[in-house]
Amino acid sequence: MNAIQHPSSAATPPAGDEPFEAVRSRLDNYLKSELVPLEKSLSIGYEDQFERSLIHGIWRRCRELGFYGAQLPRQLGGLGLTIEQHCLLKEDAAASGAILFPHVLGDWGGPSRIGSLVKYLTPEQKSHYLDPVVAGEKGICFAMTEPQSGSDAASIQTRAVRDGDHYIVNGHKHFITASTFADAAILMCVTDPDAGSQGISALFVDLNAPGVRLDFDCIPMSCQFVDADIIFENVRVPVSHLIGEEGQGFRIAMNRINTNRLLHCPTMLGLARQAYEHALAYAQQRKQFGGAISRFQAIQHMLADMATNLYACEHMILATARAADAGQDIRTEASMCKLFVSERCFDIADKAVQIHGNVGVTHNHPVEFIFRRLRMYRVVTGTSEIQRNTIAKGILDKA
Incomplete structure (x- = not known):
């Protein structure tokens, strides 16, 4: 059991005829019982170049299981998930330890790239571009x-x-x-x-x-x-x-970006949670001066800060997702999430490296890789400085 419990999603509406918790459990089973073992059997590393046949196979398998493009409306082949539900699945996937997790829900080259454009597409565009992407046939x-x-x-x-x-x-x-x-x-x-x-x-x-x-x-x-x-x-x-x-291109892009900024956040959170859990386990098993390093107050304070940041980030993301699901304008709040979550999750990864010591600075150790990956998120999809500009504009416009 995780040291920090995920918030209950029992109140979240079901995805179609299947309760959302069943979808979430099925995803967890796939990640742990299929994808991670597949990666280990193929000796897949973080920095490998992947054959398209492997990636397409994951797309098709996840499509069969209902994960690939699950956030799309049911009439487009998805499960009609709410943004809140989508965030929860994205965090679960990122926290799983699977290297290829972004392909499971269609984040890398899949429906997440095109689903928001449905209302603009002609029938020909839908059949040539949208439908094959949703089916996992094209990226x-x-x-x-x-x-x-x-x-x-x-x-x-x-x-x-x-x-x-x-x-x-x-x-x-x-x-x-x-x-x-x-x-x-x-x-x-x-x-x-x-x-x-x-x-x-x-x-x-x-x-x-x-x-x-x-x-x-x-x-x-x-x-x-x-x-x-x-x-x-x-x-x-x-x-x-x-x-x-x-x-219309600029407006199309901006409409996509606001929600997209929010949807990057659960991925950061899942990676940070993974780093935290590695650090927590390591602190309890690493022995120095006659006992586990978890008994040192310096280590305890780092773990306390990490856990607090995870708690704050998760609830901030879900509150913003619920506002989006309610039809509210989340432009300012999405930037707040992108700023806060990217900064705090990187801090979690930094502390995880510190707790691991020389192990944590070993190339391609999980916490070392997560540290590098989370540092990028303070730049991609709008830098922290741009988020602060957007937030300032939002609060001053309301003043």
Whole structure:
């Protein structure tokens, strides 16, 4: 039993005809009885490059079990989970110790990348892009960040110039998550350079189209082969691949980002919980000066701070998720969560490394890897500084 109990989700509404706790239990069983043993049997490490056949097999298996895209409405093949339920499953997956956990719910290249776009899609786009992604047959990524345009999304330079029934696309997208598993990209590009943010549009672009290439020169500090740059050189994209209308791309991106910032938080929390549990177990078994190091007050205080941060982060995430489920605007609160959870979870990982001592700074030890992974979250999906800007704007607008 975990030293810190998960909050009860008994009051959460059921997912379709199946109680949510049954879904959660089934996920736990899959992670512990199938995915982790599979990884061990294949000697999979944190920094390995994974064959597409392996990844697609996990997508299909999780689709069979109902996890892959579980947050989607039932009419799209999901379980119709609430945002709160989705957060709980994401934390469980990240805390499991499975290396490939982001593929279980479709976070890396799956339905999480495209599900929010349903209302904008044409029937042709739905059948060619959405349906195969939901089925675990194809992967997709969201391509917005550029080398000179990160948090300032309105300053993107990738251009799409109309040429009859096509757009001609040129540009460079940087550090695009899940691009290594993707067959297509949801591309944010400029169609009207004189209209500011109103001149940004969204296109589906097949990554096997002539003129598209992936560049893997920029490897993140996690050393995982998940992110790549995408280069577009005179790529012809049919006008029928336009998502919504011209000029809607920035709004589409911002609507996705607010909830996406919240949904990163349970992943951070699950990783931090995993680091905490490693530290707690190590402190009780590591012997120094005639006894376990857990008897030292310095170690006890670190564990107390870690447990307190886990408790605060979890309840902050769930409170914000409930507000989102109630239809409230969570722009400010989502940024508060991203800021607080990323900072506190990294602190938990830092303390876990400290408690482990020389073991904790050994390359690819679980707490060492989690430390690196959680440090990235203070940057990705908007830096802590950008979150503070958003929070300040939100509270001053209400003053």
